[in-house]
Amino acid sequence: SSALNGSPKAEPNAVVFTFDDGPFRTYEPGNAVEHTEIILNILKKENIKATFFVLGSQFDSEIVGAGETYQQYQKWLKRIVAEGHTIAVHDYRHIPYSKQNRLQLVQSLDYTRRRIKEIIGQEASVYVRSPGGRLSPESENYLKTKGYKHVHWNLNGEVLEIEPAKYLNHLKDEIAKGRRGIILMHDRNASVYLQALIDFLKANRISVMALEEWERVYSLPSTPMTGHEGTF
Numbered sequence: 001s002s003a004l005n006g007s008p009k010a011e012p013n014a015v016v017f018t019f020d021d022g023p024f025r026t027y028e029p030g031n032a033v034e035h036t037e038i039i040l041n042i043l044k045k046e047n048i049k050a051t052f053f054v055l056g057s058q059f060d061s062e063i064v065g066a067g068e069t070y071q072q073y074q075k076w077l078k079r080i081v082a083e084g085h086t087i088a089v090h091d092y093r094h095i096p097y098s099k100q101n102r103l104q105l106v107q108s109l110d111y112t113r114r115r116i117k118e119i120i121g122q123e124a125s126v127y128v129r130s131p132g133g134r135l136s137p138e139s140e141n142y143l144k145t146k147g148y149k150h151v152h153w154n155l156n157g158e159v160l161e162i163e164p165a166k167y168l169n170h171l172k173d174e175i176a177k178g179r180r181g182i183i184l185m186h187d188r189n190a191s192v193y194l195q196a197l198i199d200f201l202k203a204n205r206i207s208v209m210a211l212e213e214w215e216r217v218y219s220l221p222s223t224p225m226t227g228h229e230g231t232f
Helices: 035-046 070-082 102-120 137-146 164-176 187-203 211-218
Strands: 014-022 026-028 031-033 051-055 086-091 181-186 207-209
Touching: 014 035, 014 086, 014 187, 014 211, 035 070, 035 187, 051 102, 070 086, 070 102, 086 102, 102 137, 164 187, 181 187, 181 211, 187 207, 207 211
Parallel strands: 014 051, 014 181, 014 207, 051 086
Antiparallel strands: 026 031
């Protein structure tokens, strides 16, 4: 793509889609919203590849909420891989790595990876993302020794101070200012605005790259370090 022309130092006119906390559906009797399925349908229609940072707890029958159906989540996990997207590990229960001790982090990552392999028949990628993006020197060092790659982000429209209805506008404002790179989204929110975001990117001739391609050409963004909250 045109984003890859020139030296790797060239400013890329591209973004990467990453989705956290999935797979996800919201359920009320008589009304289920299949957030991950909506996202997958859009990505397929637009021929865009993305990376999904999944929660291990979403695949355990005793953990997921009533009406969420872990079988549906397993089905979507298989579809994510079948359609050429990347499966990455978020956490087991959504606890920042900076708050976990060594045993907790080892168990969280190992268990989530094992469940993924049981469901899709292949290993998850080496990409991981701490909930909230928060690492400590200890957890960062552990990830490096195990060969994991922590994926932070350059763009996040879903900031807490902003109403969800305004996430899209916030993202568009940042992109209009020239911000590029890895976009943080969540399945439960992005299902609402993803198509509009893609339309905006296409109108502005901004390409969407797979995370692997971005890393190969531009490298991953650094993770802001945070203090460790606990014992490692």
